[in-house]
Amino acid sequence: MxxxxxxxxxxxxxxxxxxxxxxxxxxxxxxxxxxxxxxxxxxxxxxxxxxxxxxxxxxxxxxxxxxxxxxxxxxxxxxxxxxxxxxxxxxxxxxxxxxxxxxxxxxxxxxxxxxxxxxxxxxxxxxxxxxxxxxxxxxxxxxxxxxxNGLLPLSVAGRTFSAAYHFRRFLQKNLPDHLGGLPEPDPFSRPMPLVSGGAGAGMAAELDPLILDRWPPTTEVLLSGDLGELQALTADQSVPAVEAKGGTLPAHDRLSAFLGGVLHRYHNDRNHPDLRATSGLSPYLHFGDISSHEIFAEVARREGWTPVRLSSRADGSRSGWWGMGDGAEAFLDQLITWRELGFNMTHRRDDYAGYDSLPGWAQDTLAVHQGDPRPHLYSLEEFLEAETHDPLWNAAQRQLRKEGVIHNYLRMLWGKKILEWSRTPKEALDVMIDLNDRFALDGRDPNSYSGIFWCFGRYDRGWTERPVFGKVRSMSSHRTRKKVRLEEYLQRFGPS
Ligand SMILES: Cc1cc2nc3c(=O)[nH]c(=O)nc-3n(C[C@H](O)[C@H](O)[C@H](O)COP(=O)(O)OP(=O)(O)OC[C@H]3O[C@@H](n4cnc5c(N)ncnc54)[C@H](O)[C@@H]3O)c2cc1C
Incomplete structure (x- = not known):
């Protein structure tokens, strides 16, 4: 039952x-x-x-x-x-x-x-x-x-998708069937018992003392205290704790701040690091502290939304389908289309983190340009220490090391440049996975691999052919500095 x-x-x-x-x-x-x-x-x-x-x-x-x-x-x-x-x-x-x-x-x-x-x-x-x-x-x-994991049950889509557009169309046709069944906000507050059963429902369990003796439950004092002795047990000490706290309460604080003050401008401002217009929720989503169902329900509530507002046009367009404000539509496209696209891939393909899982056209074009001279070449160590010639790239890497996150727009640039400044695309992939999964709070997630592999052409199309990248989309720090607002960001994550 x-x-x-x-x-x-x-x-x-x-x-x-x-x-x-x-x-x-x-x-x-x-x-x-x-x-x-x-x-x-x-x-x-x-x-x-x-x-x-x-x-x-x-x-x-x-x-x-x-x-x-x-x-x-x-x-x-x-x-x-x-x-x-x-x-x-x-x-x-x-x-x-x-x-x-x-x-x-x-x-x-x-x-x-x-x-x-x-x-x-x-x-x-x-x-x-x-x-x-x-x-x-x-x-x-x-x-x-x-x-x-997400609003669309993983087993609904019996295939992977080559672009967000195709997945969005699929969602627009299939998601309405699943929007009615969100999980309970507080399952324990439901009336008891659901079905009359034995005497134990609603009572605390008595655990075997032998089990408790061999594996003593960790006390709250130890859980919430200084990492102290626990920290000493972790082999890799090179990635220290960050200031941000984990848990559902901090996730709720972030969600309220975002919905209250930022959502309405998300569609315009999200690409500009200085405008702080993203939710910062990905670490909490990754560790499970908050669910995308709850975020969706909260957005819908604030927008006064009901399913009757859904458009009947399932044409894969990025806005207009939900029948919400521009900010909410843009945000849900990231939270649902892009996030669940990554879950679809890792659910369906065991080789999701392997180079060979890239689309054929991307592998072919990168192979053609593998011998191109690189404008700069860096080792894993140099990338890790933010020791490239590019102040913007170094700032993004410093943010990753210090805070365990990188602003999304700069994360794309960060990845593209690792591809450009590594000996081979495969070496670039290894560097990117290592740095992302080692330092990012939201790393080791389905979206780690969709984001990283996007830099190599997954979910993208071919662009004008260029050295090193071939037909894979390139990005330039110079153009980024002109296009997005990041003066404060550069100061915050400058060399000092
Ligand atoms: C090279 C590279 C590596 C990445 N690695 C990760 C990773 O390890 N973990 C991770 O969760 N995301 C990753 N991303 C995707 C994206 O950068 C982050 O999800 C986003 O920056 C999280 O910030 P936010 O919570 O403020 O996002 P918001 O803009 O507030 O978006 C809300 C939520 O939507 C989802 N989302 C937003 N953008 C994307 C996107 N491009 N792809 C998939 N889902 C998205 C996230 O769950 C995010 O929390 C990566 C992208 C790139 C280019």
Whole structure:
């Protein structure tokens, strides 16, 4: 019994549900939030319908690729917030932060041994798909993965798209069927029980003391305190924590500030770094602190929008389809069309981060120009240290290192220049993935690869042929400086 659209639920194994288990286990790995989350909602539905308590396991490993104090601090902020929010609540939050690498091995299986079933997050990139598949093999009960990634369920589009335009047209035809079923803002506030069941629904679970002893839940003090001893455990200390805090509350603050003061000018100003006209939400979307469903619902509410305003023209045009203001239309095109285009690719193709996944025309033209002399050549180390001849490129790289983000317009320039100043396109791809995924809070996301591969021609068309780029679109720092407002940006991220 579930209130979640079945199209979002995927059985990961074919094992049986255990009706005499002690609880339903929700394994939170990507959608790290307590509302607007289909996976949590499904787990809660199952718990209610079986009359069992709900346990949320939220673990942090130490040794995943690119692990750093930066990402750990951001994740821990959110974990501490959830721990606080669920204190005294009849739902068990089990935060577990490894104190040594590999310590959490066996925890999922041990918890699942006492569970009726396990519900996991179905996130389509980085190491998470493999983690969930492995979890499905290890546990002895049914494991289901739930897609709470975006407004269009991942399994609706049975193909990838060569351009945003084609995906937009697809969305305009198919998205209306899915707009009615948004996740619950607060699943726990629903009346209890959903279906009369056993005595455990709405009660906190009693966890096996042996499990608690072997894997003691991390205390809120440790979660919210100075990284201290946790930081010392992270192998790579070269990527320090940033000032921005993780969690749903800071995400909500950003969303309110953006909708209240910026959305109305987003379409005009978003490309100008000095005008600060973007939402800054991508790190929160990436770590799951906030859902695109909630952002969409909030935009719609502020616009006084209802589905009757949708245009019947599904012609792929960027504006006019939603029937909202210009700022809202432009913003939703990024949040839904562009964001979910990236999810579509990583969901459908395992090789999404491989050079060979580029369109044939782009590979061909880059191969023709591989031997062209480069105007400048830099190593990974020089890129990393922002030691190029170009003050604008260096400023973008410094922002990435310092704040863990780069303004979108400059991110395009940043990527294009790495392509231009590397020995080969493949070397450029390696450099770009390394820098983006190592330093960007929103890195390791489906949109990391759509953004990076866009620099090499994915989702784009051929342009006038030029040295090095061939027919792939080029960008120039000189033209960017003339076109967008960035004097303050250059000062902020200047060499000093
Ligand atoms: C080389 C390169 C690397 C990139 N790497 C990443 C990455 O690692 N993670 C990531 O989330 N995005 C990436 N992008 C896309 C884009 O730069 C960011 O999503 C955007 O800058 C985030 O800032 P914001 O939240 O203020 O965006 P806003 O303009 O406020 O947009 C709202 C949301 O829409 C989505 N969005 C906006 N622009 C894009 C876009 N071009 N493509 C896909 N989704 C978009 C994001 O989820 C964003 O949070 C990359 C782009 C390039 C060119």
């Amino acid at each position: 579930t209130s979640v659209p079945p199209i979002r639920i995927r059985p990961v194994n074919s094992k049986e549900l255990n009706p005499s288990g002690d609880y339903v286990l929700y394994w939170m790995t990507a959608f790290r939030r307590l509302g607007w989350n289909f996976a949590l909602q499904h787990a809660d539905d199952l718990a209610r319908s079986m009359g069992k308590p709900l346990v949320i396991l939220e673990a942090l490993f130490l040794d995943y690729p690119y692990a750093s104090p930066r990402f750990h601090r951001f994740i821990l902020d959110g974990m501490a917030e959830r721990s606080r929010a669920l204190r005294g609540f009849p739902v068990t939050h089990y935060p577990f932060v490894e104190r040594e690498s590999g310590e959490s091995r066996g925890l999922l299986k041990s918890l699942a041994d006492k569970a009726c079933c396990v519900v996991a997050d179905d996130f389509p990139s980085f190491f998470l798909p493999k983690l969930v598949e492995a979890g499905g093999r290890r546990v002895g009960v049914r494991l289901e993965a739930v897609d709470s």
